[in-house]
Amino acid sequence: MDVRILLSIAIVIPLRVKAGFTDFETASKDWFNVLLRDDIDWNLHKGGLTDWKTGTKGDHTTGKGKFLYVDTSNDSGASAILESRILQTPERGSCVSFWYRVSGNDVGDVMIHKVEVVEGRTEERVWWRRKGHQGDKWNFGRVTIPASGTKYYQLVLEAKLGGGSGGIIALDDINLDVSQPCTDSLENGGFMIDFETQPTAMQNKENVDHFDWIIQKGPTPSSGTGPSGDVTSGQGHYLYLEASKMSSGHTAYYLSITVPPSHNGACLSFYYHMNGNHVGTLTASVLGKPGWVSTATSVWTKSGKQGDMWHFAEVSLEKTRTAQKYEVMFTGIVGDGYQGDIAIDNIMLQNNGLC
Ligand SMILES: [Ca+2]
Ligand SMILES: [Ca+2]
Numbered sequence: 515m516d517v518r519i520l521l522s523i524a525i526v527i528p529l530r531v532k533a534g535f536t537d538f539e540t541a542s543k544d545w546f547n548v549l550l551r552d553d554i555d556w557n558l559h560k561g562g563l564t565d566w567k568t569g570t571k572g573d574h575t576t577g578k579g580k581f582l583y584v585d586t587s588n589d590s591g592a593s594a595i596l597e598s599r600i601l602q603t604p605e606r607g608s609c610v611s612f613w614y615r616v617s618g619n620d621v622g623d624v625m626i627h628k629v630e631v632v633e634g635r636t637e638e639r640v641w642w643r644r645k646g647h648q649g650d651k652w653n654f655g656r657v658t659i660p661a662s663g664t665k666y667y668q669l670v671l672e673a674k675l676g677g678g679s680g681g682i683i684a685l686d687d688i689n690l691d692v693s694q695p696c697t698d699s700l701e702n703g704g705f706m707i708d709f710e711t712q713p714t715a716m717q718n719k720e721n722v723d724h725f726d727w728i729i730q731k732g733p734t735p736s737s738g739t740g741p742s743g744d745v746t747s748g749q750g751h752y753l754y755l756e757a758s759k760m761s762s763g764h765t766a767y768y769l770s771i772t773v774p775p776s777h778n779g780a781c782l783s784f785y786y787h788m789n790g791n792h793v794g795t796l797t798a799s800v801l802g803k804p805g806w807v808s809t810a811t812s813v814w815t816k817s818g819k820q821g822d823m824w825h826f827a828e829v830s831l832e833k834t835r836t837a838q839k840y841e842v843m844f845t846g847i848v849g850d851g852y853q854g855d856i857a858i859d860n861i862m863l864q865n866n867g868l869c
């Protein structure tokens with residue numbers, strides 16, 4: 515995106531502090547199309563839109579309402595910017611959540627920037643980003659904007675096209691809560707953890723394993739292994755296990771809170787990074803008896819080097835596993851050398867149906 519100018523005159527406009535929810539059924543008072551500083555616009559659409567593969571799809575709110583989308587037949591690199599009203603940096607941080615679709619080959623990216631004026635210069639940082647095809651469905655996105663920086667700021671939701679035609683990039687149901695950072699909690703007892711605040715829904719298991727997972731920012735200390743940054747924004751925090759201090763076969767458990775039953779199953783998703791010549795094994799499992807690691811049943815596992823990139827994993831938890839209250843757990847097992855760091859970020863448990 516080009517360097518943009520935040521008009522200093524805008525900063526003296528009286529501010530509304532109230533949080534805002536936008537389902538696009540009525541004109542938004544919080545989000546606006548940028549007309550001059552980008553290449554194309556977000557379009558308002560009602561009803562179905564012909565999707566990449568599977569035909570006509572409606573909005574997220576009701577399936578029949580309005581949402582925003584960009585025309586992906588435009589050139590690669592074309593940018594569509596939706597900007598927020600001017601926001602006042604709160605004492606405790608803010609939480610912006612939204613539903614998005616990014617579907618299709620080479621369709622492009624969606625990202626959120628925080629824009630502020632620092633000593634007369636406009637600065638912006640990416641706080642959240644998804645690159646490329648994210649499945650043929652509405653996905654939930656959420657990011658904490660911390661209570662730091664200048665007094666006023668703007669958020670920018672940007673789509674950047676990848677040049678592939680026939681795909682879809684869309685947005686709906688944006689919630690802007692300027693009173694607090696995002697909490698881990700989702701509806702129905704589910705949770706979402708991006709490690710930008712101290713997690714409350716998952717934690718290290720003590721005593722029954724050999725060591726603990728660590729929350730990290732930037733690269734890990736060992737060369738040739740571990741990510742260079744987190745998956746949320748590239749500049750945030752993630753969870754990892756440091757292989758160099760441990761011996762082959764050593765394990766570390768990361769266990770969730772007890773989740774209430776779901777009679778139609780659940781969906782566990784996360785990003786993982788497993789790069790290095792000595793990477794061991796990462797397993798996701800479900801505990802049938804809360805607190806009892808011995809009742810863990812593996813639902814997903816991966817071993818060895820997976821390349822220097824974050825990968826997305828999505829696992830349906832069948833209703834037989836979620837009919838009683840349950841817990842989910844990640845197990846890291848160290849490989850046979852120091853280049854074996856395993857990292858996780860953006861863990862989400864949606865406790866209301868399969869993926
Ligand atoms: Ca809608
Ligand atoms: Ca525009």
Ligand SMILES: [Ca+2]
Nearest residue numbers: 708744746751
């Ligand atoms: Ca993160």
Ligand SMILES: [Ca+2]
Nearest residue numbers: 719723725726
């Ligand atoms: Ca431990």
